[in-house]
Amino acid sequence: MSQQTDENYLTTAQVARRLRVKPETIYAYVSRGLLTSVRARGRRGSLFAAAEVERLASKSVEHSGVVEQIESELTLIRDDNLYYRGHPVKDLATSLPLESVAHLLWTGELTERERFPVAGDAVELARAAMGVLPESARLTDRLRVAVAVLGAADPMRFDLTPLSVTTAVEKLIGVLVAALPGPVPALNPQQSLGSRLWPKFSSHRARPDVLESALILLADHGLAVSTVAARVAASARANLYAVVSAGLGALDGQYHGAAPTLAYEFLKRAQRDPLQALSDQLRSGEPVPGFGHRIYRERDPRAEVLLGMLGDHPVVETIQVLAARMPSFPNSDLAVAAMMHAYDFRADAGDALFALARMVGWTAHALEEYAAPALRFRALGIYTGPTD
Structure with a gap:
């Protein structure tokens, strides 16, 4: 040289x-x-x-490390608006069933789709797996256990071709909803997912349209921490059930999937006395649950759609009183909490709703990863321990 x-x-x-x-x-x-x-x-x-x-x-x-930039065709957040493959989510959530929006995310095609199937034998297996847990277990705990068991029982889980993956996740979501604790209605293949899920959450007069809209609004939100976890698993060519399990694991963190529950508890206090609840929260030094967002600047479009569907319910008035005294805006966590209070949902329904919705998004991201080079996520570790 x-x-x-x-x-x-x-x-x-x-x-x-x-x-x-x-x-x-x-x-x-x-x-x-x-x-x-x-x-x-x-x-x-x-x-x-x-x-x-x-x-x-x-x-x-x-x-200190190399940052992997992830290219995706799925979700765009721009100017306080949310889009799935170029379609405004606020329009999708108020005009289409979840199945059509799911296939838009999975395949890029927006067409009429059949309802997610419900296989009776798989429902019994999932229900038996959930039944092993103590009564104190949350709905998301039951979902995690059932996903693992259903995956172990699926001999074709290692087929990562797009059609096999989408077929598996359709069945998975349909089975999980049917297996959740609650009334066990006769299986109707034409019934919407929102109609099937409603009695698992509430005995109130059913508004499956609101629940279905919430599922669509929460289906994906770009590279949230649980979605990154799912993509890392998919990059290692983990099967669909393992990908969903990875997402559920990250979702269980207090800074992610627990957000709807925190908003629910705060809103419960606020309905009794909004100003006192707000004062107590501010005094605690902790953030006010359900307000503001790291990405949105002036409004959360998901919250606007969902709160708009609640009409003039008193819980919406409570949120308006709070918002008038807050420097930020209501986010989707607070909107989900408002829906839960408006229709007497069980207290852990918000986390389960979030988890079921994100299974759609995690699958879409997994399909992108399966088409990308494998094992492309490797954090750069910097050794800081003792040396000779």
Whole structure:
């Protein structure tokens, strides 16, 4: 290697200074294919192309890791509006059944679809799995257990072709709804999913249109933490049930799937005395549940649709009183909580509704990952422990 060529290469020490990492980390980068080392004649140690080092430096914040940018055709959030494959979600949620919107996300085609099927033997298996849990178990706990058991019982779960995946998830969602604790109505293949799910949540006069709209509004929201978990699993070519289980695991975190329950509890207090509930919450130093959003700036379109469907119910007036004294806006968590109070849903219904809806979105993201290179998510670990 000539002196002129040497000028385009850096030593290990120089690379470490440029990337602000330890020399040991450079070798980790090499082993993971992020950098290529070369040997120079008559010189000890490795050299690295300066251009390659600069590309790596530009990819990460403070050079502590490489951020994988995920391209997706599914969900767009722009100007406080939400779109599924270019279609405004507010229009989809008020005019179409869940099955049609699900296939739009899965295939890109917006057509009339048959209702999700319900297989009696699979329902009995899922119900038996859920029944093992104690009475105190939440609905989402029962969903997680049932998904694992149904996956173990499906010998075709490793078929990752699009048709096999969409067929499996249609059956999975239909079976889970039928197996949830509650009344066991006669199986009607023409009944909407909202109609099947309603008696599992409430004995109030049924409004399946509201419930179905909520499922559509919550089906996907871009790269939320549970969706990233699902995509990582799919990148490893995990089967659909494992992908859904990964999403459910992340959803169980207090900063994600628990949000509707926190909003529900806050709204319960607020209906008795809005100002006192707000004052107590502010005094606690904790955020007010159900208000504001990291992505939306002035409004959450999902909340607007769902609250609009509740009409002049007193719970909507309570939210208006709260909103008038808040610097931010009601979000979808508060809207779901309002629906729960308006129709006397069981207290853990919000989390289960969120989980069932997101199964549609996780499947859509899994299908994108199955079509992408496998194992493309590998976090860059920086060793900080003791060395010799």
